[in-house]
Amino acid sequence: MRTKFSSELAALTGELGRLASLAHEATQRLAVAVTEADLTAAYEVFALDEKLQEAHDACENRAVILLALEAPVARDLRHVVSAMQIADDLSRIGWLTSSISDSVVRRYPNPVAPAPIIADLAEIGGLTTDLAARVVELIVATEQPIPDTDPIVPDPDLAGGCQRVRQLVSSPDWPHDSSMAVDLALLVHHYERCAEHCVRIGRLIRFFHTGIPLSAQANADSAPG
Numbered sequence: 001m002r003t004k005f006s007s008e009l010a011a012l013t014g015e016l017g018r019l020a021s022l023a024h025e026a027t028q029r030l031a032v033a034v035t036e037a038d039l040t041a042a043y044e045v046f047a048l049d050e051k052l053q054e055a056h057d058a059c060e061n062r063a064v065i066l067l068a069l070e071a072p073v074a075r076d077l078r079h080v081v082s083a084m085q086i087a088d089d090l091s092r093i094g095w096l097t098s099s100i101s102d103s104v105v106r107r108y109p110n111p112v113a114p115a116p117i118i119a120d121l122a123e124i125g126g127l128t129t130d131l132a133a134r135v136v137e138l139i140v141a142t143e144q145p146i147p148d149t150d151p152i153v154p155d156p157d158l159a160g161g162c163q164r165v166r167q168l169v170s171s172p173d174w175p176h177d178s179s180m181a182v183d184l185a186l187l188v189h190h191y192e193r194c195a196e197h198c199v200r201i202g203r204l205i206r207f208f209h210t211g212i213p214l215s216a217q218a219n220a221d222s223a224p225g
Helices: 002-038 038-068 072-106 115-140 158-168 176-208 213-222
Strands: none
Touching: 002 072, 002 115, 002 158, 002 213, 038 072, 072 115, 072 176, 115 158, 158 176, 176 213
């Protein structure tokens, strides 16, 4: 029975890895769609999100069956519970990338922003992709121990890029239409949310390894050194 349960846990991790890979690929294609006004890349993001949501449902079903039929305890229970929450975070990343792609499609054949802001969006998109790649690495290496610190930390450059865009579109001297300003404010908000989900996934993986709840991690990380 233990061998079967272990194989089911491994299958759950494998499905989670597929989810993470789809989310990572979506961030890659999204960066191209946004910076190059690439309609094909935007529609690829939609397709990846659809696959991601289907994979999320399959992953969730497997986790629920494991909880209901196997009654895991201790580390195994953390494994299943963490996997369910990570799957939800990855699902949200898929939804967010798809929402950003909506902006590309609506603006096409024009770019989503003027050239100076496109440069900021290119940096933001690249940094988001890096965070998503780190998520894939951590999930693939689930059985390897991690240091007792956050394995994924907020990126100050990403936050700074988002803040620059917000300042530009809210300036009284903004020379473009208000609908573009609203779209861009929402776009960078979605990117920030993608990054937050990546950081949260890192904390869930830390919880799996250490048993430290997310709330305790946040408190420890914000405490003075």
